[in-house]
Amino acid sequence: EVQLVESGGVVVQPGGSLRLSCAASGFTFDDYAMHWVRQAPGKGLEWVSLISWDGGSTYYADSVKGRFTISRDNSKNSLYLQMNSLRAEDTALYYCAKGAWFGEFNPLDYWGQGTLVTVSS
Amino acid sequence: DIQMTQSPSSLSASVGDRVTITCQASQDISNYLNWYQQKPGKAPKLLIYDASNLETGVPSRFSGSGSGTDFTFTISSLQPEDIATYYCQQYDNLEVTFGPGTKVDIK
Numbered sequence: 001e002v003q004l005v006e007s008g009g010v011v012v013q014p015g016g017s018l019r020l021s022c023a024a025s026g027f028t029f030d031d032y033a034m035h036w037v038r039q040a041p042g043k044g045l046e047w048v049s050l051i052s053w054d055g056g057s058t059y060y061a062d063s064v065k066g067r068f069t070i071s072r073d074n075s076k077n078s079l080y081l082q083m084n085s086l087r088a089e090d091t092a093l094y095y096c097a098k099g100a101w102f103g104e105f106n107p108l109d110y111w112g113q114g115t116l117v118t119v120s121s
Numbered sequence: 122d123i124q125m126t127q128s129p130s131s132l133s134a135s136v137g138d139r140v141t142i143t144c145q146a147s148q149d150i151s152n153y154l155n156w157y158q159q160k161p162g163k164a165p166k167l168l169i170y171d172a173s174n175l176e177t178g179v180p181s182r183f184s185g186s187g188s189g190t191d192f193t194f195t196i197s198s199l200q201p202e203d204i205a206t207y208y209c210q211q212y213d214n215l216e217v218t219f220g221p222g223t224k225v226d227i228k
């Protein structure tokens with residue numbers, strides 16, 4: 001059974017930093033691209049970032065480019081999101097999600113339950 | 122950047138009704154269009170991929186069609202468990218964009 005479990009969400013002050021983690025199990029982690037998607041309270045889904053199966057390629061939404069860094073450790077079946085220079089508008093539930101097939105851009109077939117990041121003074 | 126629009130933003134229908142949601146892309150995305158269902162307090166779930174392909178295990182009352190810039194998602198016979206928000210999502214041109222969502226409830 002595929003499982004994605006996010007962690008690391010906390011309350012942080014504007015301008016602060018945070019690293020989110022996603023522990024994956026139930027599939028061959030290094031065969032698939034992985035994504036972060038966020039959802040502000042009461043709002044819709046916003047794609048944040050994608051990393052290729054080997055970490056060699058990364059992509060970001062314009063809203064986080066230059067502030068967030070996605071990475072992965074295939075030896076630990078783990079995905080990460082380093083978030084710097086946090087703003088109030090980064091407040092959201094952050095989901096990690098798995099790409100459906102080998103390759104970079106494809107549907108997101110499994111999602112975690114999310115970890116909540118609140119940026120507030 | 123590719124922008125996605127959905128209509129309506131919300132709808133109310135009776136059990137057994139046919140429900141249709143449309144999604145429009147700001148440029149041609151071929152068939153790189155997926156549909157997700159999100160129930161309150163839950164993570165999104167993939168229903169339809171590549172515009173018209175039903176994800177494994179998803180009931181056949183859900184369907185999708187379209188290509189290029191205009192897409193349609195249909196629930197052939199609305200069931201109480203279909204109460205959710207539905208999102209389209211494109212993944213063309215090295216970017217990913219979600220539509221704003223359509224909230225579906227029972228009349």
